[in-house]
């Protein structure tokens with residue numbers, strides 16, 4: 001039986017690496033993105049390795065349209081593995097008093113609202129079938145009060161709680177839900193940041209870890225490993241101390 005895998009944000013970065021990692025005969029890949037040319041480039045690489053590829057241009061800022069697309073996708077062929085990977089990042093310009101509310105709306109919609117809505121729909125369908133795997137790509141930013149990225153860290157924190165809550169429910173019906181919390185991955189998203197990207201890993205390496213964790217039916221994948229230590233320290237450090245330390249961090253980004 002062929003395996004049907006849906007990946008959002010497959011037009012580049014981690015999503016494209018995940019698609020290539022799954023590409024082989026017997027795999028049907030439904031790849032979503034906005035940039036058709038880059039989506040086609042990922043598809044061509046996957047077809048070379050023997051996968052059947054279907055492309056869909058979906059803007060995740062339109063949650064209703066994305067939900068309809070997911071229903072169409074799953075009605076046409078039941079999805080076995082759904083990876084909600086697409087994401088947006090943004091940080092407050094150093095001279096601004098706050099982030100742009102319009103950017104925060106986009107971040108919250110693409111990083112939290114739409115993936116939560118889509119994962120709810122596909123979990124319902126998978127639970128009825130008593131089989132399926134879902135992965136939601138969060139970030140280690142979810143665990144920290146980033147004063148320069150309130151929209152990003154807040155949207156990823158919402159996604160993290162949603163993922164673990166859904167995992168607890170869906171597990172009883174044979175459906176696994178994986179929360180992925182990566183540190184820096186070498187993609188266009190992190191390349192926009194000025195300054196160092198500690199413990200940076202390649203998108204291909206990140207994809208291998210994620211594919212393995214999905215196959216194992218795990219509930220949480222946090223990498224690279226030193227972030228487990230950072231998380232442990234964060235859990236025992238009073239919030240006011242964390243916030244004082246984070247207030248000193250200087251980050252800026254190049255324009256899109």
Ligand SMILES: NC(=O)c1ccc[n+]([C@@H]2O[C@H](COP(=O)([O-])OP(=O)(O)OC[C@H]3O[C@@H](n4cnc5c(N)ncnc54)[C@H](OP(=O)(O)O)[C@@H]3O)[C@@H](O)[C@H]2O)c1
Pocket residue numbers: 008009010011012013014015032033034035036038058059060061085086087088089110137138139140181182183184185186187188189190
């Ligand atoms: N890179 C890192 O250091 C890092 C660290 C932690 C977590 N993450 C997470 O990893 C995931 C993948 O990010 P990445 O690093 O691969 O970033 P990326 O290279 O910027 O790719 C982001 C992907 O998301 C898609 N996307 C963005 N806005 C969208 C929208 N409105 N509708 C549909 N698709 C949209 C993009 O599609 P188009 O280009 O076609 O618009 C692209 O395929 C994200 O959830 C990100 O938050 C990344």
